[in-house]
Amino acid sequence: MSKYLNILIAILVISCNSTEITKSMVDTKTFVLDPTENNKIPISEVIEEVIFLPLETTNESLIGDIHSVKYFNNKYFIQDRDKVLCFNADGTFLSKLGSFGSGPDQYSSCDQFIIDEINGYLMINNQRTGMELLMYDSTLQFLSKRKYNDPLESIIPIDGKGFCFYFGNRNSESHKHYVKTLDNDLNFKDNFIEKSFTIDHSITSPFHGSYSYQNKAYVYPMFENVIYEVDMEGYSLKYRFDFGNYTITEEFLKSIEGLSSRDQMFALKESKYIYNIDRIFESDRWIYFQYYSGTEGMHTVLFNKELDKIYDTRGFTHMPDFGMMSLMYGMDGDDIYYTLDPNLLHGTSEEAVNFQKFILSKNEPIRKLKDKTENGDNPILVIAKLKSN
Template identity: 25%
Template sequence: MKLLNKYIYVFCMVHLGLNMVNAQQKGIDISKKQSVRIDPKNTIGLNVSDVFDEITFIPLETTKESFFGKIKRLEVTKDRFIIYDQDTRAILIFDKMGKFISKINGAKISDDKDNAIDEFRLVMEDMRTLISLQSGKNLFTFDLNGKLVNKGHTKDNTPKYDYLIPDSSTGIKFNKKIDSTYFELSLYDGGGKILNKFFPFAIEQILNDNMINSGKSLFYSGRPGRAFYTRYYDYNIYEIGPDKAELSFQITLPAVNSLPRDFMSNPSYKGKKMEFLLKNTDLYFGIYNVFQSGNNLFFNLSTFGQGKRSFIYNLKNNALVAVSDLAPDHTSYFLPVTDAGAFDEYNNVGFSQYVEGYLYTSYSSLAAFMFKQQSANKKPQYNEILTRYFKTQSKKSNPIIVVLKPKNG
């Protein structure tokens, strides 16, 4: 099914959600939770300038070496964009102005051409950010200029953590067995000492089952040393830190859009969750890409249907906005800030990062030139960067990074 291939990833035994009503289990602080009731079919329309103070478009330099098709994953550091291109199995590095820096070509570093590079992660070593990637049986580490720092065998060089919370030395491992009990998350300090563990589960509960999610589950919450965490088949948003886990937001959807309350515990759904969701496309089956900026909560809902997926909820006035409905205006040079509604990139990924008060997303040059043509009657006054881009580039050029600063109100 096309939607299945493009919109979700199927993970078995990666990190596992339990019953969605089990928010009050031991070790989870619920004292500060905020209840958020939303109806995805009842959203308001706003201009992009009503939501964002700043919108910046950064075309990525297109050269023979830097040319690529689509951003599969975007990571943002202080002075770099790091991009994984699945089509060429390569990692490309650009500076924050979009200038090409370097390319890590999976085909050149791997002995196994069919498994050149599957993913990468950012790691902290000796107080600097490095790119860690696995290719075949080898683990490589590169600096942010694409220079090889270390090469080793994965057996001896397994990354210490699955996720490192930004602005901290706290590392997280998924599905770690500790003292005969499995935990969805276990937290460690920089020396590898366990700090805490959350969400115990019985391994028998998820064996021979299919767990479906829309991507990663940990997102920087904006508070140093803490991260938002979302679980399979669960509408709750947790905040995780070395000292405790809190239930931050409890999302409630209309019954017609909600999973059965016993979806995880009823054995009749075991091994048949995918089948059930494909037959019930009005249902949302999870939440991801969670970011908070001031009073605005950004999040995506997972669905196999054609309904709206990405939302902005104002915690102050309870207004719900669908990102796909944001109307371009002079602040964005009458260009959409995402390709939602016209292409699939934003619907698949959502906002990629939230770093130092800015959200990051992207869309293709094909989309950019189409949006330019559609808005020609508005007679937009492009800045120097966009003027040069539209004059010298084409629909086949590299994608554009879109940087947005949300309003705090």
């Protein structure tokens, strides 16, 4: 059996109780992966160029805990824990999106940053404290604040016509569907993808269960190892992940339904199963995703659609050619976004010293960054450009 098999399942018919699916026949791409196989092709083999972009550090632009990086209208938008910061293409700070507070044009939590590319809207999902969607135009000017009714995992624009509301794994009977569609005024349209079992959503990572590609919504419910494509009329099964004997079974999930959240998590970690596909990005030529294996740690995978080829590395990404990067935070075409902490260039901790020994003696661009940055500076945006073939 080869290390990676990529097989095509044709003519897959999906149905749901609430709505007949318009795409009744669709090709589903299945990724067959062996989480125990160690002979992987490193992601660094497909990196053509790396650009290090220091992000200007001011009192107004301090970055703490990055959630996402997005590129739109020649600007970088960095979602921090409770704010969205906008930087010009050269890394200079431009502005913060909106303001923190309880006023009619303010938000008190920034749980998700959303871009509707067709309508040119920038949005902040104020989920934890208000269940509100704040709308801004492409010049960062406030437009409106719109309320919604039910707690959710994420919001994704669809074709400029409305939104996909993804609810994730929640116990409430009112959330028996993973997905609702709403129009641009947040009026309810339809339910999609009814759930067959329930595991408490509190053990999952919120806001990592969906992504946007080609102005459509893609959701990947926890424990199912699949990705659904959603539009305003229905949904279809787009990708399936097959980990052989490590693919989680519905029988196992049903066996732990009655346990507490704590015991559910213990059972999942002690099992042999791959139970979480996370942080997925897709472009015309690439798909990036992560999955967690209890004994092997985090796998980061990059799939080339044109070559039908998978590149995989274990743990957090270690790329000796250009640095030790943290999680990937975004993708735009053939560019993928990581960050580099300037404290690693200047610090005296064991991690920093090891990094300096490993990298600074070999890498001229990073060595030059040491002269341009200081402890406490904003993260350096690392733009890795993928090879064209």
